[in-house]
Amino acid sequence: MSETIREVVRKKYANAITAKKGCCGGAGSRTSCCDTSLSKATQMITGNLYSETEVQGLSTDLVATSFGCGNPTALAELYAGEVVLDLGSGAGLDVLLSAKRVGPYGKAYGLDMTDEMLEEARQNQQKSGISNAEFLKGHIEDIPLPDNSVDVIISNCVINLSFDKDQVLQECFRVLKSGGRFAVSDIVLKKAIPSKLQQDLIAWAGCIAGALSDAEYQGKLQAAGFKNVEIQVTRVYDFADLHSELFSQLSKEELTQLQGAVVSAFIRARKPSITACKGVDYQIREATAADLSKVSQLIVSAGLPTAGVESSINNFLVASNKGNELLAVIGMERSGSYGLLRSLAVASSSRKQGIAAQLVTTALSKARSSGIKEVYLLTETAEKYLKQFGFNKVSRAEVPASLLNDSALNSICPACSTCMRLETK
Known part of the structure; x- marks a missing residue:
């Protein structure tokens, strides 16, 4: 039949x-x-x-x-x-x-x-x-x-x-x-x-x-x-x-x-996730000028803006495998004791393997150890995901003016973007 x-x-x-x-x-x-x-x-x-x-x-x-x-x-x-x-x-x-x-x-x-x-x-x-x-x-x-x-x-x-x-x-x-x-x-x-x-x-x-x-x-x-x-x-x-x-x-x-x-x-x-093992399947390191092209490609592929990336490439972290293929990227801009987390992007083939979470955790740890007291971010799609790290929604007016004024994202991220804040401890 x-x-x-x-x-x-x-x-x-x-x-x-x-x-x-x-x-x-x-x-x-x-x-x-x-x-x-x-x-x-x-x-x-x-x-x-x-x-x-x-x-x-x-x-x-x-x-x-x-x-x-x-x-x-x-x-x-x-x-x-x-x-x-x-x-x-x-x-x-x-x-x-x-x-x-x-x-x-x-x-x-x-x-x-x-x-x-x-x-x-x-x-x-x-x-x-x-x-x-x-x-x-x-x-x-x-x-x-x-x-x-x-x-x-x-x-x-x-x-x-x-x-x-x-x-x-x-x-x-x-x-x-x-x-x-x-x-x-x-x-x-x-x-x-x-x-x-x-x-x-x-x-x-x-x-x-x-x-x-x-x-x-x-x-x-x-x-x-x-x-x-x-x-x-x-x-x-x-x-x-x-x-x-x-x-x-x-x-x-x-x-x-x-x-x-x-x-x-x-x-x-x-479908259950297969978690990639940090230190075995990939490593997290600071980005260099040599990574700029691949970092930009990853960010663009995620539909995110690349404004300010070139000038602040040394403030980015990347996850790469043994073949030095870039799997994911994240950035942290800084103004005094304030940080702006930005450009979290993961290659399509490496998503849902825990790499993004490790990048966020590492970036926040570095921010904390460098004296950053508050970390902010702007997002249109990842509010739910980032809440698990302790970020809470705030108004755009609560983002320090010095942080926004120093960031190339200020004039690019739409007003409808969700603003979030995390107080480091």
């Missing part, structure tokens, strides 16, 4: 994009790739998922042909320079949004089995002018990417369509890097649905029959090797007043059974 399911799903999505219809209603769609059988039911699943700000610059057709049940790009924490993979990427909306968020030094892949979808996605990419995205043909049970090559996997109402979810999750684990994140939106069952619905191919293509319970989802993720599994319900669907072909086969009792059973959820999990 597995190949039959796959072919039914493929045809439904191919027909949907050809006719510019939404399989699960689509963001703004009024029809369904499941013919008329799930149009009303699944319109509720995908309506109003993307804000106007998020989709600014993208075509209305692209937004209208989003066939998902959530917005994984809004819920996943994506950072500059990361590699993202979207399973079942469809017309490419989530891929293009991800590509914008990871920036020119990151990349977003979209994987889809449907030629018509891939063609549409590539056309949408061309219209958008986004260059750091690539669409691949293949099946989510056999991802055509190398081991340990992806930072984040997203997906939007697709994994439920697979006939072999264990294989999908094993493949996700394989391609994720150490510490990589699994962050998908999907349909989840909170209780059993009528058995006749589970056997219905239209219901399978409509994202219902193949859905797992939350306990099943968690169990399969853990069996694949994932840790820190979280399942957060985002919507509960009410199908009682719908009279589609699909639900017409259900008795009143079975319709009652369906109430509260179908939800969309955001599912998070993480």
Whole structure:
């Protein structure tokens, strides 16, 4: 039955994009790739998922042909320079949004089995002018990417369509890097649905029959090797007043059974990290003028400004391996007894291995021993991460004027940046 399911799903999505219809209603769609059988039911699943700000610059057709049940790009924490993979990427909306968020030094892949979808996605990419995205043909049970090559996997109402979810999750684990994140939106069952619905191919293509319970989802993720599994319900669907072909086969009792059973959820999990050993896998040392080019490349790849780096390169620390390849960098500017921590950047291949934490700890230790009493920083993305080192949020007005005035970052970091402070002891 597995190949039959796959072919039914493929045809439904191919027909949907050809006719510019939404399989699960689509963001703004009024029809369904499941013919008329799930149009009303699944319109509720995908309506109003993307804000106007998020989709600014993208075509209305692209937004209208989003066939998902959530917005994984809004819920996943994506950072500059990361590699993202979207399973079942469809017309490419989530891929293009991800590509914008990871920036020119990151990349977003979209994987889809449907030629018509891939063609549409590539056309949408061309219209958008986004260059750091690539669409691949293949099946989510056999991802055509190398081991340990992806930072984040997203997906939007697709994994439920697979006939072999264990294989999908094993493949996700394989391609994720150490510490990589699994962050998908999907349909989840909170209780059993009528058995006749589970056997219905239209219901399978409509994202219902193949859905797992939350306990099943968690169990399969853990069996694949994932840790820190979280399942957060985002919507509960009410199908009682719908009279589609699909639900017409259900008795009143079975319709009652369906109430509260179908939800969309955001599912998070993480591939365990492999911690690199300081002194064995890498060393931390002071940067030199010879490191300037590579230091600047690392900082730019993280989407951070390089202003002032050249003039203060001797105030930077780097982590390098035995081949003297730079893995990470951090800087500390100084004005009297105040320090400004800046430019924490880690090479994509070395993230989630504890190197950043060692760099921060070493930089703070050096600051403390050199007489710095307070360390400040400006960040747009790392507030949560830096809290673990004792930094607390402060207003920009609380940052010493002498420190900001002496820093090239003062005129570059936007006013919306979060300011943080740590009192050294």
